[in-house]
Amino acid sequence: MVALRYRLAGLDAGEFGERFREPVEELVELLDGAAPGYRRCVWAVQDERSREWIAKAVPLVKAHEAELSQRLSRYFGEPFPQSSTPVAVVHYGTWYGANTVTRPHHIMIGAGDPQNQGHSALEVVFHEVSHTMVSPRNGAVARALASAATETGLEVPRGLWHGVLFYTAGQVVRQAFSQAGVRDFVSFYEEVLPRAWPTFLGPLESEWQLYLDGKIGMDEAARRLVTQTSQPAKESPQ
Numbered sequence: 001m002v003a004l005r006y007r008l009a010g011l012d013a014g015e016f017g018e019r020f021r022e023p024v025e026e027l028v029e030l031l032d033g034a035a036p037g038y039r040r041c042v043w044a045v046q047d048e049r050s051r052e053w054i055a056k057a058v059p060l061v062k063a064h065e066a067e068l069s070q071r072l073s074r075y076f077g078e079p080f081p082q083s084s085t086p087v088a089v090v091h092y093g094t095w096y097g098a099n100t101v102t103r104p105h106h107i108m109i110g111a112g113d114p115q116n117q118g119h120s121a122l123e124v125v126f127h128e129v130s131h132t133m134v135s136p137r138n139g140a141v142a143r144a145l146a147s148a149a150t151e152t153g154l155e156v157p158r159g160l161w162h163g164v165l166f167y168t169a170g171q172v173v174r175q176a177f178s179q180a181g182v183r184d185f186v187s188f189y190e191e192v193l194p195r196a197w198p199t200f201l202g203p204l205e206s207e208w209q210l211y212l213d214g215k216i217g218m219d220e221a222a223r224r225l226v227t228q229t230s231q232p233a234k235e236s237p238q
């Protein structure tokens with residue numbers, strides 16, 4: 001699927017693309033066969049909706065990208081992508097609204113997804129581009145979590161790196177909106193973390209936030225996160 005995606009986006013995936021060339025070309029042929037019906041029945045409406053989404057998202061991105069890219073790069077300890085990263089705005093992205101593949105980088109965002117509308121358009125763009133800087137095994141965040149685990153003898157909980165990404169990108173976008181006078185913005189992390197990773201939320205808000213505020217370093221924040229999230233969840237008082 002990733003090789004097919006690169007092929008459809010016209011990106012050179014090098015050796016990886018070459019390895020899957022044959023099945024990908026077979027799929028492209030099948031898609032070409034289905035294209036006329038798709039174009040006739042649904043394309044016009046979906047394309048219009050995607051273009052409307054782009055028209056609303058671009059001014060938001062332009063207004064905030066200088067500050068957001070600089071802050072995210074600083075917090076994640078990794079360079080922001082130097083060249084522009086292609087973003088495919090499509091009607092159906094994935095079941096969770098958007099995703100990103102890296103090297104080469106390609107972001108896909110579902111313009112028809114209710115969660116990507118309004119101010120959330122800015123967050124989805126910067127959440128997704130953050131995936132080029134934060135991942136389970138590569139980058140400064142992954143390294144800090146891994147050394148914290150070695151040091152403490154604990155395991156890094158699955159998905160903690162993604163909780164860090166959700167929280168950091170959400171907070172940075174929220175602050176940008178707050179400075180611009182937007183008060184009713186709800187970040188993805190406020191909706192996703194309590195549902196998907198309830199035990200990450202408290203430690204992110206207390207410990208990782210200290211790192212974002214410049215009060216402790218990333219290594220110390222990672223140590224506290226691993227220590228607090230690896231322990232079995234305490235019984236909730238209610």
Ligand SMILES: [Zn+2]
Nearest residue numbers: 127131162165
């Ligand atoms: Zn993500």
